[in-house]
Amino acid sequence: MNKNSAIDGHRLSPSLIANLFVGLLDTALPLRFPPGNYGEAATYFWGSEVTMEESIFQPYLGTRTIFKMDREILRPSYLPERLPHREGHIDQLAQILVGALKGERPSNVLIFGKTGSGKTAVVKYIENEFRKADGARMVQYFYLNCEIVDTPYGVLQSIGNKLIENFHQRIPFTGLSTDRVYNLLLEKLDEEKRVVIVALDEIDKIVQKNGDDILYQLLKINDDLAKARVSIIGISNDLKFTEYLDPRVRSRLADEKMVFPPYNAEELFDILSERSRLAFENGIADEAVLHLIAALAAQEHGDARRALDLLRVSAELAERQGDEHITEEHVQRAKNKIELDTVVEAVKSLPTQSKVILLGILLNEEIGNPKLTTGELYTTYQELCRKTGLSPLTQRRVTDLISELDMLGLAHARVRSFGRGGRTKEIQGSVPTLDVKKVLEKDEILAEARGYRLRVQTTLL
Ligand SMILES: Nc1ncnc2c1ncn2[C@@H]1O[C@H](COP(=O)(O)OP(=O)(O)OP(=O)(O)O)[C@@H](O)[C@H]1O
Numbered sequence: 001m002n003k004n005s006a007i008d009g010h011r012l013s014p015s016l017i018a019n020l021f022v023g024l025l026d027t028a029l030p031l032r033f034p035p036g037n038y039g040e041a042a043t044y045f046w047g048s049e050v051t052m053e054e055s056i057f058q059p060y061l062g063t064r065t066i067f068k069m070d071r072e073i074l075r076p077s078y079l080p081e082r083l084p085h086r087e088g089h090i091d092q093l094a095q096i097l098v099g100a101l102k103g104e105r106p107s108n109v110l111i112f113g114k115t116g117s118g119k120t121a122v123v124k125y126i127e128n129e130f131r132k133a134d135g136a137r138m139v140q141y142f143y144l145n146c147e148i149v150d151t152p153y154g155v156l157q158s159i160g161n162k163l164i165e166n167f168h169q170r171i172p173f174t175g176l177s178t179d180r181v182y183n184l185l186l187e188k189l190d191e192e193k194r195v196v197i198v199a200l201d202e203i204d205k206i207v208q209k210n211g212d213d214i215l216y217q218l219l220k221i222n223d224d225l226a227k228a229r230v231s232i233i234g235i236s237n238d239l240k241f242t243e244y245l246d247p248r249v250r251s252r253l254a255d256e257k258m259v260f261p262p263y264n265a266e267e268l269f270d271i272l273s274e275r276s277r278l279a280f281e282n283g284i285a286d287e288a289v290l291h292l293i294a295a296l297a298a299q300e301h302g303d304a305r306r307a308l309d310l311l312r313v314s315a316e317l318a319e320r321q322g323d324e325h326i327t328e329e330h331v332q333r334a335k336n337k338i339e340l341d342t343v344v345e346a347v348k349s350l351p352t353q354s355k356v357i358l359l360g361i362l363l364n365e366e367i368g369n370p371k372l373t374t375g376e377l378y379t380t381y382q383e384l385c386r387k388t389g390l391s392p393l394t395q396r397r398v399t400d401l402i403s404e405l406d407m408l409g410l411a412h413a414r415v416r417s418f419g420r421g422g423r424t425k426e427i428q429g430s431v432p433t434l435d436v437k438k439v440l441e442k443d444e445i446l447a448e449a450r451g452y453r454l455r456v457q458t459t460l461l
C-alpha cells in the first residue's frame with residue numbers, strides 16, 4: 001500500500017492531523033496563551049513572543065485562548081483531594097484501620113462495588129491519609145493491582161522489594177522458587193515491629209488466574225512472624241468472586257466487608273461539579289450540561305469513570321470546535337463517540353471466527369435481511385469461510401460464538417418459537433454497520449471478503 005494512501009484517501013484529513021498534534025503539544029508542554037489575535041503568524045511560549053510561519057497548526061493553536069482546561073484533572077489517574085459521597089466509607093475504613101497506627105493488626109477488609117464506584121480512589125486516598133498521620137512510621141501501606149502483578153511470585157516479590165531499599169539486594173523478577181521469595185519476605189518483614197497493609201486491587205484477577213494459594217499464604221503469614229503484622233484489603237468488582245475461595249480463606253479475608261453502591265445522578269452531579277470547578281475556567285461547563293452528563297452516566301450503572309470520560313470528551317470536542325462552552329450537543333456527540341470507541345475496541349479484540357460471524361450479520365443487514373435464523377447466518381458464515389480460506393466451525397460452535405457476541409452487546413440473539421414446537425434463534429446486529437464493517441475489513445485474514453456483497457435471496461419460511 002502507498003505510504004500516503006490514508007491521507008490521499010481523506011481518512012486522515014490535514015485538520016485532523018493538526019488537531020492530533022495540538023493535543024500532543026498540549027500534553028507535552030505546559031503552554032499558557034495570553035489573550036490576543038492568533039490569526040497572525042505569532043504566538044507565545046512561556047510569556048515571550050515567538051514568530052511562527054503559517055502552518056496547519058495555526059487555527060487550532062488560536063482556539064486555546066478561549067478554552068481553559070486542565071486536562072490532568074480530568075484524567076482517570078488523577079486522585080482528587082475530596083471524594084464526595086464516599087466520606088462514610090472512608091470513615092468506616094479509618095475506624096477499621098486506625099489500630100495500625102498504634103502497632104495493632106487491623107482486620108482484613110473486602111471491598112466490593114461495581115466498576116466506577118470509587119473503590120480504587122478510596123483505597124489510594126487512605127494511603128495518603130496514612131502518610132499524613134503516621135509520624136512514627138509504624139505503618140507501611142502497599143497498593144498492588146493484581147491485573148498487573150498477577151502471579152503469587154510477583155505479589156510476594158513486589159511486597160518484599162518495597163521493604164528493601166538497597167537496589168542490589170532486591171528480589172529478582174524470576175529465578176527463585178516462590179517458597180524462597182516467601183522466606184525472604186518473612187525475613188524482611190520481621191526486621192522491625194511494623195504493620196504492613198497490603199491493598200490488593202482487582203483481587204479476583206489473581207484468583208481467577210492462579211487460584212487462592214497466594215491469599216492463603218498472605219493470610220497465614222502472621223503465624224510465621226514475630227514482630228511484624230500484615231493485613232489485607234481486597235478490592236473487587238466481581239461480587240461472586242468469594243465463591244471461588246476456599247472457605248478458610250474466605251472467612252479470614254472478609255473479617256470486614258464493605259459494598260460501594262453505584263452513584264445516582266445527584267451524586268454524579270456533585271462529583272462532576274467538583275471536578276469541573278478544578279479543571280475549567282468558570283462558565284465552560286454549566287449546571288445543565290453537568291446534569292445531563294450525570295443523568296446519562298447514572299443510566300449506565302452509576303459509573304463515575306463514565307461520567308468523567310463523558311465530561312472530558314465533551315470538553316475536547318468543544319475545544320476542538322473553538323467553542324466557549326460545552327453544550328448539550330457536545331455531550332450527545334461525546335456519548336456517541338465513546339460508545340463507538342467502545343464498540344470498535346470490542347470488535348478489534350474479537351477472535352477471527354467471531355469476526356466472520358459478525359461480518360455475516362452485517363452483510364445480511366446490507367441486503368435488507370436484518371433478522372436471521374441461526375441456519376441462515378450459518379450459511380453466510382460458511383460462504384465467508386470459503387471466501388477467506390478459514391476452516392469453518394460446526395453450527396453448534398457457531399451458535400456458542402453468537403451467544404458470546406450477544407453477551408458483549410454486539411448482537412441480539414433471541415429465541416423464537418415457530419409453532420409446532422419449532423424453535424430457533426433470531427439474530428440481529430446491534431452495532432453501527434458501516435463503522436464496524438470498516439474495522440472488520442481491516443483484519444488481514446478477512447482481506448478476501450473486503451467489499452463482498454451477498455446475493456439477495458428470497459427465503460421461504
Ligand atoms: N466520590 C468520588 N469523587 C470524585 N471522583 C470519584 C469518586 N468516585 C470515583 N471517582 C473517580 O471516578 C473514576 C473511577 O473511580 P475508581 O477507579 O475508584 O473506580 P473503581 O470502583 O475502582 O472501578 P473498577 O472496579 O472499574 O476498578 C476515577 O477517576 C475516580 O477518581
Ligand SMILES: [Mg+2]
Pocket residue numbers: 119120121201
Ligand atoms: Mg478500580
